[in-house]
Amino acid sequence: MTPLDAATRPRVGTGFRLQWEPAQNSHVLLYPEGMVKLNQSGGEIMKRCDGQRSVALIVSELEQAFSTQGLDKDVLAFVEMAGKQRWLAWD
Template structure:
């Protein structure tokens, strides 16, 4: 895994915006150079990225919403790692 921990607070990088795109029928991540279509799982995670909730809080909230999903913690951490590596997210201590 990456260098982040559960106490770090993710937020969208400057210039990125999450929104529902009716024409695409999904949430998208907009940025100056383009757009990323998000699947439902990625959108659920990014909808909780508010610059206040830490990674552990995001995991807890999604566990409550989806209690019967096996491996949810690992999937969330993997997505956050990828989103951070793609420069969609910044992680603050």
């Protein structure tokens, strides 16, 4: 996996499927061994990780959607953690 930076285009990892789960009232990651319930922030980040958007664009969209600034470090930290868990992948 190449190093993570603002130009990285993360996508949901192989074997995982992201979906909204009404019963959980949250986004979840499904995989053969189980399920990961995401908090609101994690769900908002993950649903934008489509392999097309860069981390910089994801940050920009989140900052606009939630009328805030300075999310770049938090988003990078989440994407890095999700990559270590194999929830996200990038080239």
